[in-house]
Amino acid sequence: MKPIPQDWPRISSSLFYEDAPAAIDWLERAFGFQTRLKVEGADNTIVHSELVYGDGVIMVNSSGRHDHHRSPRLHGGVNTQTLTVYVDDVDAHCAQARAAGAAIIQEPETKNYGDDWGTNRTYGAMDLEGHRWWFTQRVFTPA
Incomplete structure (x- = not known):
């Protein structure tokens, strides 16, 4: 590349x-x-x-600015993408987002994705115009 x-x-x-x-x-x-x-x-x-x-x-x-660029708000909240961001502390990040008015669509939850992937703690949020975000923290990385 x-x-x-x-x-x-x-x-x-x-x-x-x-x-x-x-x-x-x-x-x-x-x-x-x-x-x-x-x-x-x-x-x-x-x-x-x-x-x-x-x-x-x-x-x-x-x-x-262009006909094909629109906010989800203009389409009833429909999303064609979500964004995932790794953060250091999911619970603190969620509290900050909630305090700023984010709609929390999934509370922080820890999930084990198996021996190959490991364990993440994740929450979901929707911003002011309907974009959906996932914030995740690596809890356990397999050896």
């Missing part, structure tokens, strides 16, 4: 929000992302942004 740009993961995702500026602020407060780049457009829109969590990167942009 050819090298990728510095500070970028090999795969990242773009999310679209009706109110992208508010979503960026909320994602920082609720889930602990940090904004490293934000390009603002006319009428309080976000043309492009990059939010980081550890070595992961997501892009958050305003819905409606």
Whole structure:
């Protein structure tokens, strides 16, 4: 494989929000992302942004700039993707997200996925516009 740009993961995702500026602020407060780049457009829109969590990167942009980019809110909450983020402490992260207004769709739960995969503690949350997120903590890694 050819090298990728510095500070970028090999795969990242773009999310679209009706109110992208508010979503960026909320994602920082609720889930602990940090904004490293934000390009603002006319009428309080976000043309492009990059939010980081550890070595992961997501892009958050305003819905409606292109016909095929929409927030789940505009489609009755239907999602075509979910995002999974590894965190250090699932229970503390869940409490932070809940305090910021995240809808917790699955309370933290520990599951053993077998000898090949190990054990994770995971919770599910929905953000302000209906994107679904899974946050997981590695509890046990097989030898």
